Amino acid sequence: MVLRALRSAGELGESPSVAELAAVTGLSRPTVEQVVESLLGAGYAAVAGGAARAPRVGRPARRFRFRAEAGHLLGVEIGALRVTVLVADLAGRRVGSAVRTVAADAPAEERLALVAGAARTALMASGVPPDGVRAVGVGSPGIMAADGSVRLCAALPGWTGLPLGERLGSALGAPVLVENDANAAAVGERWRGAAAGCDDVVMVLAGLSPGAGSLIGGRVHRGFGGAAGEIGALHLLGRGAAPERLLSPDGDRPLAALDEAAVGRVLERARGGEARAGAAVQRYVERLTHDVTALVLALDPELVVVGGWASGLEGVAGPLARELSRYCLRTPRVAVSELGAEAIATGALRLALDRVEAEMFAVRAPAGG
Known part of the structure; x- marks a missing residue:
């Protein structure tokens, strides 16, 4: 409790005294003093320079800071x-x-x-x-x-x-x-990205082999054997075309399974209004909707985040949201990853x-x- 308060103060640029830590935590001053000494010994806290904020008689109170560099x-x-x-x-x-x-x-x-x-x-x-x-x-x-x-x-x-x-x-x-x-x-998007403040999230790594992760109540849902969210092979249930063929504007010439640049070019051409590229993206969105709908119906997330390694995914979020609204009992919000390649x-x-x-x-x- 004391360490949390000390770290929170550090995020605000503050170095609290023992009295201030006692006021924040509700602990007694002697207790806070003991904990602070323990934190100093463990290397998580250090004495900060500077006197108390208000003029006072006698020696200024010691102030402490969280040692993020520890x-x-x-x-x-x-x-x-x-x-x-x-x-x-x-x-x-x-x-x-x-x-x-x-x-x-x-x-x-x-x-x-x-x-x-x-x-x-x-x-x-x-x-x-x-x-x-x-x-x-x-x-x-x-x-x-x-x-x-x-x-x-x-x-x-x-x-x-x-x-x-x-x-x-x-x-x-x-x-x-x-x-x-x-x-x-x-986890990354909930911490510092598009899913901040959301506890029930489906994260879709869109690409030629899509996968998904999910948070339920703010915690990662892995399933019994760790295989939850492995949606990449769902198209096999309907014996549909593989994603690398769906995203190919040429139809008969599928994209290489890991060709990031090629996927990015197709998305860019679709945004530019090219009909064949637009049709390819629409086919892919329909396939992705099939995959994501299964998770949305099962988990009822507040938010679906679309990310992955291909550039231009912002052009996928809108069509995906519209397609989900056709099949889901309650349509979640759909957002594009804010962390991109670092998610x-x-x-x-x-x-x-x-x-x-x-x-x-x-x-x-x-x-x-």
Whole structure:
């Protein structure tokens, strides 16, 4: 409670005294003094310079600040074509980043080495020593097990069965939390994006192989086996065309399954009024509506956020909302991701911060306070 108050004050640029912390928390002054001493010893708090705000007789009260620099976090996205690493302090403020491209067919060992290298680069550029990392969050395609291993992943070669958390934990020297990429994106959008303030959210990673993550009551919904939201194969139920064919203006020549630039060009041409591209986007929106409707009918979210790696997705949100209104008993709001290409890494960063906050806030007030 005291640490939360101290950190909140820091976000406002304030350094409270013991008396002010006691007033905010409702704890007694002796109790707050004991907790503050514990926080000073643990390195989460420091004495701030400056006297009390109002003139007073005697020695000015000591003021304290939250030490956001006491540790750092990494948020990592591992994708088919790139790796993104974000660095933040204990207040969640970003202090650095690194992005690396990778071949779609890169073996698992090469991809893991790229992640470790990008993390080292980001830390060095941020002035953060490797042993200053308190936790790492990772967003990756696939179905994840509770122990951080990959149960199933068709998108990345050699990923199925990989002990991802264990391997990255050894490489980075910190606890690693592994999450499905769409789930991580949902967390990121709720923290700092389009879903801020929403507890019931469906996050759609639109693309040639769409996936979805969902929040119910503000918490990630993974399902019994971690496979909730895997909507990419729903078209097989109706034996419909695959997305790479639907989005192809040429019809008979499907797009390459991971060709981001090609998808972006189709969306741009559709916005420019080209009829064939517009028809391709409409076919894709109808397919995406089929996928998203299944989740909306089952979960009744307040908001559907459309994101993913293709540029130009703002042209998809409106048509998707109109199509959903035709099939859903209650049509949710539809918004485009505000975090864009960093949604997954941002959500992974939030997961790492959650882990560290649980440790920090375990410093409790003594009994009787």
